[in-house]
Amino acid sequence: MTNDGPGPIPDESYRWSRKGRRMRGFEAASGLLKDRIRSAGESRGFAVTRLLTHWPEVVGEDLARVTRPVKVGYSKGAFGATLTVLVKPTDAPMVQMQLPRIRDRVNACYGYAAISRVTLTQTAPMGFAEGQAQFLAPPPVAPPAPPPEILAKAHETAEGVQDEGLRRALEMLAANVLTRRRT
Template sequence: MSDRPERERRSGTLPIAAVIGKVIAPVLAKRGFASADLIGAWSAVVGPRFAATTAPDKITWPRRGAADEPGGATLTIRVEGADAIFLQHEASVIRERVNAFLGFAAIARIKLIQAPVARTDTAGTRPPPPSPRAKAAAEALVGDLEPGPLRDALARWGAAVHAEVERS
């Protein structure tokens, strides 16, 4: 019998959060974020007006003992084009919402940078319908199945897959 405790073994799959957390944590820490919570909830924090054209870029925390940097951290927000002026007017409201989300007055200042924002929210957007060629290819694959809901679902799925391959 060994003195070492046995490692807990898992069978099956792991939640993606358990795997991705270890990968993304160093990147977030480098950008000043303690976790991905603020990034994930950004659209709820800033509201629908700024959700698509802004993104939190980094949090700069003051150095310990720095007398010239009183207060909290600086949140740098990426903002696209003309929305920068509107966001500048709403900066104090955004700062209050971020601090409320974090649960304490962490952010003292907001810095805006005009830069492209990567689109991460694809909810509500649908891909274009499959082409007739993609539909025909899918129908050829399910042709041996007897007619019914399963065959119809497989044909739709196959057409969507063929359409995606055509687009890429």
């Protein structure tokens, strides 16, 4: 018997997509998690999962560092939903002033005026949902560059060294030492 088909029958090592086509290579992680994120989001009222997955892009980096969306509640007979946002008690007064901005940006994400109210729930960063809500610290600030006269003196100090890497390291060390003496 000859086999005129495309080849042997695929075994368990082949993966098949939902549409019946064979998947080739790696599958994107977002594709694997899309259904789980959607079901978790829908259980908390989020019709648009992008609000959960792209929160920093929706509200901005400054607000995303101190807030997390918790749920969207729909009341009977009223137009618009209520978005509940988690915030640390120390940041709540500043976030309270930003509520109209949050509402406008979330509605822009939905594409229409889906959210009519935004409420805050306050808790410690590790006290909500068994430590799952973690607020990010602000990015570290780079130290200011030393003045040009200190850089010139540091370059002069390491001038006789032939190895380029060692010379740069000695210049940095000299600049640090000279800067500390100055203050």
